[in-house]
């Protein structure tokens with residue numbers, strides 16, 4: 549795939565991550581927030597990672613969204629083990645410190661399965677050994693990090709990383725930096741809000757969307773029957789909430805419109821982008837329209853309350869009931885606590901709702917709440 553590179557941004561961020569001022573909290577890590585499909589993962593893989601490596605860091609990349617069913621805690625541990633396995637010296641070191649002096653003799657092999665949460669070798673010890681052996685600063689990139697606090701093991705992994713960070717950033721070692729990304733500021737904020745959280749105080753930065761330089765790059769290589777004006781496309785791109793895929797899909801649609809006259813290209817392109825936006829919105833709303841009355845009521849109340857949402861309080865239960873009533877005055881559905889619990893579970897399974905392990909809920913995609921508001925779906929929420 550053709551990628552527009554953002555080298556200046558990568559160099560700037562790599563600097564901020566690697567060279568920490570003594571007074572700065574960035575030793576705590578760095579959080580980048582931006583909506584879904586705006587190019588975070590692409591940037592991490594294609595630009596930030598190579599830049600960090602160029603500046604001498606050892607990068608471990610973990611995507612907590614890649615396999616939604618895997619426990620985020622395990623995904624983090626596996627990524628660390630995979631990196632360890634690439635360095636023979638580190639494995640020997642760990643074997644020695646685990647009391648297995650003769651690692652290569654006598655057929656007793658040290659197994660990396662011992663590295664983990666509550667296992668023989670802690671993540672902290674493993675990462676310290678890795679950094680000492682390679683003499684490199686380690687940067688752990690956790691993509692879609694908000695997923696980590698949806699499970700106990702994920703939470704455990706974050707606390708283990710906090711311990712690792714404190715250990716590796718002491719004067720005895722080269723250092724560990726954690727870069728986390730996520731699509732929702734509120735959720736990321738939970739990772740750094742309270743003192744007992746793994747990333748207390750880490751700076752939360754808005755990851756900048758792709759800009760006019762990307763749009764110019766896109767227009768240059770789009771290859772339609774007539775050129776596109778970057779100024780106009782920039783407006784369309786903003787309207788498309790900075791999602792490159794929508795521009796790409798619109799261009800693809802035009803390529804298959806045989807007999808399209810060159811003078812009609814700009815107008816048709818604008819229309820095609822709008823079609824892509826509508827299709828993407830319809831797709832989101834289609835799921836909402838397939839919900840049971842109670843699931844829909846719970847989702848609407850959550851969308852309206854946002855960060856103040858308290859799922860089982862009396863007033864909230866009344867709000868669900870009012871929404872049910874408005875949708876169907878003769879309906880039988882009751883919003884009691886067990887039924888609401890069921891509904892929240894179903895909404896999580898449909899990936900509409902996100903739940904932190906300690907029972908905090910949020911809408912999975914912030915744009916969905918906006919869209920429901922726009923379409924008047926929240927009008928019945930008291």
Ligand SMILES: Nc1ncnc2c1ncn2[C@@H]1O[C@H](COP(=O)(O)OP(=O)(O)O)[C@@H](O)[C@H]1O
Pocket residue numbers: 550551552553582583584585586587588589590591791792793
């Ligand atoms: N720098 C870029 N150049 C070209 N296309 C991009 C770029 N960044 C993102 N894209 C396109 O947008 C899609 C979504 O990007 P992705 O990095 O997965 O977003 P996010 O991680 O924010 O959800 C990618 O599949 C790719 O097609």
Ligand SMILES: [Mg+2]
Pocket residue numbers: 588589590691
């Ligand atoms: Mg991503």
